[in-house]
Amino acid sequence: MITASNLSLDRGAKNLISSSSFTIHPNHKVGLVGANGCGKSSLFAALLGELQPDMGDLSMPSSWVIATVRQDTPALEQSALDYVMDGDKEFRQLEQKLEQARNDDNGNLEATIINQIDAIHGYSLPARAGELLHGLGFLQHQLVNAVKDFSGGWRMRLNLAQALISRADLLLLDEPTNHLDLDAVIWLQRWLKRFDGTLVLISHDRDFLDDVIEQILHIEHQQAKLYSGNYSAFERQRAEHLAQQDAQYQKQQKEVAHLTSFVDRFRAKASKAKQAQSRLKRLQKLPDLAPAHVDSQFTFSFEKPESLPYPLLSLKESNCGYSQDAIILNQVALTLVPGSRIGLLGRNGAGKSTLIKSLAGELALMAGERYCAQDLKIGYFSQHQLEQLHMKSSAIDHIIRAKSDTTILQARSFLGRFGFSGDQALDPVGNMSGGEKARLVLALIVLEKPQLLLLDEPTNHLDLEMRQALVFALQDFEGAIILIAHDRFLLESCVDEFYLVANGKVSDFSGDIDDYQQWLNEEKKLTLKSTKTNTETTVDKKQQRREQAELRKKAAPLRKQADKFEKEIQKWQTELESVEKVLGDSDIYQAEHKVRLTELLKQQATLKAKIEESEMQWLDIEEQIEEVMSQ
Ligand SMILES: Nc1ncnc2c1ncn2[C@@H]1O[C@H](COP(=O)(O)OP(=O)(O)OP(=O)(O)O)[C@@H](O)[C@H]1O
Ligand SMILES: [Mg+2]
Known part of the structure; x- marks a missing residue:
């Protein structure tokens, strides 16, 4: 177990x-949450032994193997699959020893090592690595590609796979969904639910946390506090706690006011001086209750653009890509007018970022026409902008560099x-946390008074409060917005129409995000089928039918189990419905039904x-079953 005692x-x-x-x-799954810059990543650094506690103790069993996601993305010649397998360090060591034993012709040792590899399921490692990569969105043929051929974002996914495969006792994940698309986020969620080691997960995504974790470690006002239950449960407990704290604080404030006025009135009077003294003492002894305060509500807005030409930007018959041989999107037609709010859907690698870069004019068109209103100001947010900040300069320097006529006071x-606040604006950017950097990039965008916002995953790193603030600001924005995000909440609240980027095309998508998920599933089935038919064309039909029957037979016991679960679930659903029907009746909340109410609530929880x-x-x-049938 991990123990922090009096940790500073x-x-x-x-x-x-x-x-x-x-x-x-051990084996608990904990969500580590708190505002940007409160010290979550620093606590990870301390767990990894990279940062020493200033006081107190932070300890865990010395035998524990810890896994984290590497942050560097080296350009290696090694294949993706091989790179991911490196994550199982014990396997790699045994592999080396085995080679040595073979070189030394030491048969006995060789046999022992083979047994050891078997015991850690080493021989299924390539298959497991392949499965992980699939889940994270890699295609079969990409597994043999060199690491260096993948983009930064995809290399981060390889790093994540390396951490997941490591069989560690403790898995530390710092905002793992930042580099993933919706599809991979859902896959990771399911994977983590089944992970059976200890997990500490930093995330600002409420849905993701709620699904995966059982406890919350919250950092606020320099205190790290553990709550049991998922994120929603934590919010409830915290609200109650704050209400209580507020009541106590209000009571104390009354007492302070009373004592102070007594002291003030009677201090000068000789007859009461003694009492005044003792009241003063009591005043000094009152415990230091802090006012219950939820961090100051944070809001910002985009300024009204100086002009809003019509249209702002358009692409006509455009081919977007990196060279004539690497055209990613064909014949794109897109017109942006003030008030356009477009969400881009599509898998990673389908070309969403390529489209945004072409719109921004960062990438020249391979064919077609780009029309851009005169002096159009584009606010462009992407991970790349975060990396382009000057690490040695302060936030103030950045503002003054962007607008040289700003005074230090105005910048502040x-x-x-x-x-x-205050001195933070003078700190070098290199020392800032991920969320603080993202906040600075947003500030720089607002400063530009843009007419068009191109936002590529803008909520990565942002804490919940800042996400909320961004949603409000975007809702009030009068220019045009193009948004790529895996954050459903953001998409649902800021976007009016969706475009789908897939198979080299950009097209209107008439559904919502649920429809998109459906689309993804169908797409997956189609790829499965098409890879199958490719290999099957040579096999004769009769043989195919025989094989199908064979597979169905193989899957039959599984089918039976699935049916059993289905029936069971159906039965419980019906029971739950009838319980919830009674709970929906206001009568049950009368005092005389208290016992029955408790009983029903218990039943409801158990059934759920x-x-x-x-x-x-x-x-x-x-x-x-799907796996068996697709063999
Ligand atoms: N090397 C450093 N030197 C000085 N200050 C630092 C250093 N690294 C981080 N900080 C500061 O310590 C604070 C905590 O940073 P940390 O990265 O732990 O935050 P976090 O909780 O992970 O935030 P986020 O949600 O934005 O990732 C931040 O205010 C940051 O500016
Ligand atoms: Mg962090």
Whole structure:
């Protein structure tokens, strides 16, 4: 288990965590949350031994193997599959020893090592690595490609796969969904649910956390505090706690006011001086209750653009890509007018970012025409912008560099609107947390008064409060927006129409995100089928039917199990419905029905848990059936 006792952590002059104690038990799944810059990544650094506690203790069993996602993305010649397999360090060591034993002609040792490799399921490692890569969106033929041939984002996925395959006791994931698309996020969610080691997961994605974790470690006001339950449960507990704290604080404030006025009135009067003294003492002894305060609500807005020409930007019969031999999108036609709010859907690698770069004019068209209104100001947000910040300069330097007529005072007050208070605006950007950098890039965009926003995953790194603020700001924006995001909430609240980028084309998508998920599933089935038919064309029909029958026979026991679960789930659903019907009746909340109410609530919880458990198992079996049938 991980034990923090009286732990204090500092970064430079800044105190991040002070005298906090918590225990994380083995095999627990914990979500680590808190505002940008509160010290989540720093706590990971401490767990990894890269940052020493200033006081107190942070310990875990010395035998524990820890896995994290590498942050560097080296351009290696090694194949993707091989690179991912490196994640299982023990296997690689045994492999080396085996080679040595073979060179030394040491048969006994060779046999022992082979047994050891078998014990850690080493021989199924390539298959498992392949499966992980599939889940993360890699295609079969890409597994043998060299690491160096993948883009930065895809290399981050390889790093993630390396961490997932490691069989570690403790898995530390710092915002793992940042480089994933919706499809891969859903896959990772399911994978983590089944992971059976200890997991500490930093994420700002409420849906993702709710699904995966069972406990929340929250950092606020330099305190790290553990809550049981998922993220929603944590929010409820915290709200209650805050309400209580507020009530106590209000009471104390009353007492302080009363004591102070007594002291003030009677201090000068000799007859009461003694009492005044003792009241003063009591005043000084009052415990230091902080006002219950949820971090200041944070808002910002985009300024009204100076002009809004019509149209703002358009692409006509455009081919987008990197050279005539590497055209990614054909015959794109797209017109952006003030008020256009477009969400781009499509798998990673389908060409969404290529389209955005072409719109921004960063990438020259391979054919066709780009019309751009005169002096069009584009606010372009992508991961790349974060990397382009000057690490040694401060936030203020960045503002002044962008608008040289800004005074330091103006820059300070502007940055204040983005949560950079006082000296923070003077700190070098290199010391900032991921969310702080993202916030600075947003501030720089707002400063430009853009007419068009091109946003490529803008919520990566942003904490919940800032996400909410961004949603509000985008909703009020009067120019045009193109948005790529895996954050459903953001898409659903800021976008009016969707375009689908797939198979080299950009087309109107008439559905919503649920329809898109459906589309993804069907697409997956189609690829499965087409790879199958490719190999099957030479096999004769009779043989095919025989094989199908054979597969169905093989899958029959699984089918039976799945049917059993289905029936069970159906039965519980009906029971749950009738329980919930009674709970929907206001009569049951009368005092005299208290016992029955408790009983019903318990039943409801049990049924829900049973249904969820069975659904998971049912899904598993369905997946196995699909696997058998696609052999
Ligand atoms: N090497 C450093 N030197 C000085 N200050 C640092 C250093 N690294 C981080 N900090 C500061 O410590 C604070 C905590 O940073 P940390 O990266 O732990 O935050 P975080 O909780 O992970 O935030 P986010 O949600 O944005 O990722 C930040 O204010 C950051 O500016
Ligand atoms: Mg961080």
